[in-house]
Amino acid sequence: MSLSPSRLYNLIVAKYPKPTARDGEGVAPVAPLKLGILGAASIAPRAVINPAKLMPNKVMIYSVAARDIARAKEFAKKYGIPTTHDSYEELIADPEVEALYIPLPNGLHYEWALKCIEKGKPVLLEKPAASNAEQAEKLFAIANEKDVLVVEAFHWWFHPAAKLVKDIVSDKEEFGEVEKFEGSLCVNHFFKDDDIRFKFSLAGGSLMDMGCYPISWMRYYLGENPTAAKSLELEVYPKDAKIDGFASVEYSFASSDKKKGIVHCGMKTPLSTLWRIGFIPTMIITSSKKDLVYTMPLWPHVYHNISVRDIATGKIENRSCFEDGKETWSTYAFQLEAFADAVKGGKSTYSSLDPMKTY
Numbered sequence: 001m002s003l004s005p006s007r008l009y010n011l012i013v014a015k016y017p018k019p020t021a022r023d024g025e026g027v028a029p030v031a032p033l034k035l036g037i038l039g040a041a042s043i044a045p046r047a048v049i050n051p052a053k054l055m056p057n058k059v060m061i062y063s064v065a066a067r068d069i070a071r072a073k074e075f076a077k078k079y080g081i082p083t084t085h086d087s088y089e090e091l092i093a094d095p096e097v098e099a100l101y102i103p104l105p106n107g108l109h110y111e112w113a114l115k116c117i118e119k120g121k122p123v124l125l126e127k128p129a130a131s132n133a134e135q136a137e138k139l140f141a142i143a144n145e146k147d148v149l150v151v152e153a154f155h156w157w158f159h160p161a162a163k164l165v166k167d168i169v170s171d172k173e174e175f176g177e178v179e180k181f182e183g184s185l186c187v188n189h190f191f192k193d194d195d196i197r198f199k200f201s202l203a204g205g206s207l208m209d210m211g212c213y214p215i216s217w218m219r220y221y222l223g224e225n226p227t228a229a230k231s232l233e234l235e236v237y238p239k240d241a242k243i244d245g246f247a248s249v250e251y252s253f254a255s256s257d258k259k260k261g262i263v264h265c266g267m268k269t270p271l272s273t274l275w276r277i278g279f280i281p282t283m284i285i286t287s288s289k290k291d292l293v294y295t296m297p298l299w300p301h302v303y304h305n306i307s308v309r310d311i312a313t314g315k316i317e318n319r320s321c322f323e324d325g326k327e328t329w330s331t332y333a334f335q336l337e338a339f340a341d342a343v344k345g346g347k348s349t350y351s352s353l354d355p356m357k358t359y
């Protein structure tokens, strides 16, 4: 059987496991969070609409706004959303709407997240949070100053498997001192040429769209921010040289000259490179004693494997990690629940910056 990237996509992304667990048992009744969606975006069903069905006591998808009201109405009908709004502004201003999900193109994240913050409304903001570092710093500084929760939707971070990997590599006695991280998220032909990801004006590009994931893994598991990019291998998108179709970056770190962080990302990865690096999202974390391969850190709910090898003995231990009763929950469901709990609890169980912290 041939497993083309598009077939793999259908297997792992389009067909999420059917929900089993439901929330709410033994929990004091609190009205569900009324969430509004800015834009009839393709990711919205996977990120919030389907997960909300798992937690009707916690989240209600209340309304969607689109630039064209007919599109909003069609989307609302398809997904059973009770309300629509004529514009993003109206949706944010509606007093019934308690929080917003922003799945707009990257280049619009900053502007619209700021508008939500101005109205004091918490935001689940698609990754990457902004178009550049300056905007990101400003955005979170303003959110913190105004005490409004803004969560960058790095959904992978909310799955229990991500925490298990963190625990394993943080155990210096057992695992040793981490020396190297290598992570990849590469595809070749998932996206059409008119996709927002190929538009420079909307902050597209491989590092922005795909690369932000392995970079976020690297920062989390190395526990440190890179200080510089040591080397860069780049393939431009043939139809617009301003867009990176593939990038491979090696980063350096302040704590040690020996520490290495390597990230591969591509939306138009040359096929020869794709076969070399592999098209299954993967990360490898190496210390002087052991190495750990975490296969599918992006969608661990579909499949994942955490393989730890003792370099001296060659002994390999394979593990996986799920939460009891929520074995079929997606990363997105865990993320949505954490977001709703943080908003509804009045007090954040985690801060806006947690998924981006280096620890």
Ligand SMILES: NC(=O)C1=CN([C@@H]2O[C@H](COP(=O)(O)OP(=O)(O)OC[C@H]3O[C@@H](n4cnc5c(N)ncnc54)[C@H](OP(=O)(O)O)[C@@H]3O)[C@@H](O)[C@H]2O)C=CC1
Residues within 6 Å of the ligand: 038, 039, 040, 041, 042, 043, 044, 047, 065, 066, 067, 068, 071, 103, 104, 105, 106, 108, 126, 127, 128, 153, 155, 196, 202, 209
């Ligand atoms: N967490 C995850 O797993 C994923 C995250 N994403 C992120 O979500 C965001 C959206 O991605 P995706 O759903 O694939 O994108 P889509 O193109 O499907 O959706 C983008 C939405 O943005 C709105 N929009 C507003 N202005 C523009 C404009 N100038 N050009 C194009 N669209 C515009 C459109 O809404 P309207 O209905 O108003 O026309 C459209 O529905 C991105 O930031 C991406 O990085 C994407 C996929 C997976």
Ligand SMILES: O=C1OC[C@@H](O)[C@H](O)[C@H]1O
Residues within 6 Å of the ligand: 190, 209, 210
């Ligand atoms: O967030 C995302 O997740 C997976 C990728 O396929 C996609 O391009 C990206 O936007």
